[in-house]
Amino acid sequence: MLHLGLTGGIGAGKSTVAATLAECGGHLIDADQVARDVLDPGTEGLAAVVAEFGPDILTKDSRLDRPALARRVFGDEDALRRLNAVVHPLVRAETRARLADLPDDAVVVHDVPLIVENHLAAEYHLVLVVGADATTRTQRLQRDRGMTAEQIEARMAAQADDTQRAQVADEWIDNDGDPDAATDQVRQLWRERIAPYAANLAAGRRAPRPERPELTSPPQGPRSWAVQAEAILDRLRRAGGDLVLTADHIGSTSVPGLLAKDVLDLQLGVADLTAADRLAPALAAAGFPQVEGHWYDSPKAGLAEPGTRWDKRFHANADPGRAVNLHVRVAGGPGWRYALLCRDWLRNDAGARAAYQQVKEHLVATTGSTRDYAAAKEPWFDQVWPQIQAWAERTGWAPPQP
Incomplete structure (x- = not known):
């Protein structure tokens, strides 16, 4: 309904x-x-x-x-x-x-x-x-x-x-x-x-998305990406109740001034993946059906034991008018921490933002699909991971407490 x-x-x-x-x-x-x-x-x-x-x-x-x-x-x-x-x-x-x-x-x-x-x-x-x-x-x-x-x-x-x-x-x-x-x-x-x-x-299905990636400038006025994200997060908190420990705007649209695909990336933190599975029906009813498949993040050294899989659950919006990727991760886990750390690093380092935007613009021009575009960004994040770690140590960065 x-x-x-x-x-x-x-x-x-x-x-x-x-x-x-x-x-x-x-x-x-x-x-x-x-x-x-x-x-x-x-x-x-x-x-x-x-x-x-x-x-x-x-x-x-x-x-x-x-x-x-x-x-x-x-x-x-x-x-x-x-x-x-x-x-x-x-x-x-x-x-x-x-x-x-x-x-x-x-x-x-x-x-x-x-x-x-x-x-x-x-x-x-x-x-x-x-x-x-x-x-x-x-x-x-x-x-x-x-x-x-x-x-x-x-x-x-x-x-x-x-x-x-x-x-x-x-x-x-x-x-x-x-x-x-x-x-x-x-x-x-x-x-x-x-x-x-x-x-x-x-x-119980996601809305179709354009096949080819396209970057856009952040919207101006009262309906900024941040405002839209917070409104949706409020709906997700209400839908998930006590199962939702944290709710955050992540990804490129969470970084002010950065060109991005017009897709909001949101993250919910849960106690464990069993809780994520219990949460799935409520998210589907709220307009975010689970996307089938085995979903996991690309591990980064230092955030978990070698060989550890960064499993997660992935949902997407059924609304054709507002594309959303919803990542459900274990609160405090390595994938959860990494998403918040990358966001905060990009928000605080102008040089990193400029470099990342150049990478994004190049990949949009050279990849044929959004899937290829997403996969092609990973080597750059592997390359800059030592810089991100150094920034976190220098600034004393810590994620919000779940």
Whole structure:
């Protein structure tokens, strides 16, 4: 089951995008509607809210007086916390119940206004943000809801800004102009990313990758490689729970300024490879199926006994829109240490970065596939391994404690 988180600022036009996703085949779960449903007359939720805030939040016909409740909690952090403590567990339970009725290969669209503000992005395979500038949103809210400029300003000020939303947006849907343009963008997104992702997830397979290697400059703006990597690592930590001891961004995209293939290399540290195998189903459900085969790293002298195999598990992303290589290694083991050491050496040595980039550019021009490209880099790392060791000894480098 593929879970999409849909969010956007007030007046951005999220409902239009939600309707289009539903037309494409998505199953819509509106968090605001669920929150209203769990506080209907006669529900456990309404009884709990009345017990917390008193009967004066009810109308004459024993329904929730939402404006009265809003006045009670607006500007009162303690009251809002108490309200959320009642409502949020009920919303989660009702959402789980509705999900249980859906097919395993469903695409679920979670319409949640405050994904960014409540730090919920890690709960979804993809986060879709609907965006429009403040002027457009203000005009819509005045026209469609009759809100005053002061009311609009207060609501916008209480929400995340566009930079914060962009940092969590796997996809930004521009709804600033013609609504048909936004609808077309959503339909194209469904065809090219969402539907293939759902199919890959259901089949337990990785998304296809380009055969030939290609280097690209680091992306600019709020969705840097580092920001994208951390967002995915948050999802993996949530999926793996206590089995995940460490989670790190490694490889070329973790080195600022370095040209790289647009593939994020991530590393999870686990207690042992038995734990890695126990973790595999959770990673697959999170969008990272295990890639079959015997996977191991190229050993380096001094990090393990001679002849020791650096075994690992390898997963890759089912999402066709964001290539990820996920290495699952024993935390504290030689392969785990080496990945972190190489990253930190390249981050701290400008000369090493320049030399490595030259090697990468040469290999892209002379190798025919990504597999050949990866294999051809290994001799260079063997050559510079003494330099890496010397740097580690000189600086007192140590990996983070698992």
